[in-house]
Amino acid sequence: MLGVEDSGVWVPYVISIVTALFFMFYEILHWNEGDKHIHWFDEEEQVEE
Numbered sequence: 001m002l003g004v005e006d007s008g009v010w011v012p013y014v015i016s017i018v019t020a021l022f023f024m025f026y027e028i029l030h031w032n033e034g035d036k037h038i039h040w041f042d043e044e045e046q047v048e049e
Contacts, residue, residue, distance in 0.1 A: 004010045
């Protein structure tokens, strides 16, 4: 496969490409959900005060 015969070399390449594609599609699907991840930070500050 592309001149690399050892699976120990091309498996990490495949995993990194698949992971990058997964997160790109995840972000596209959840683009307009708002700032849900920021609200927990505000709540945490209120609890500490």
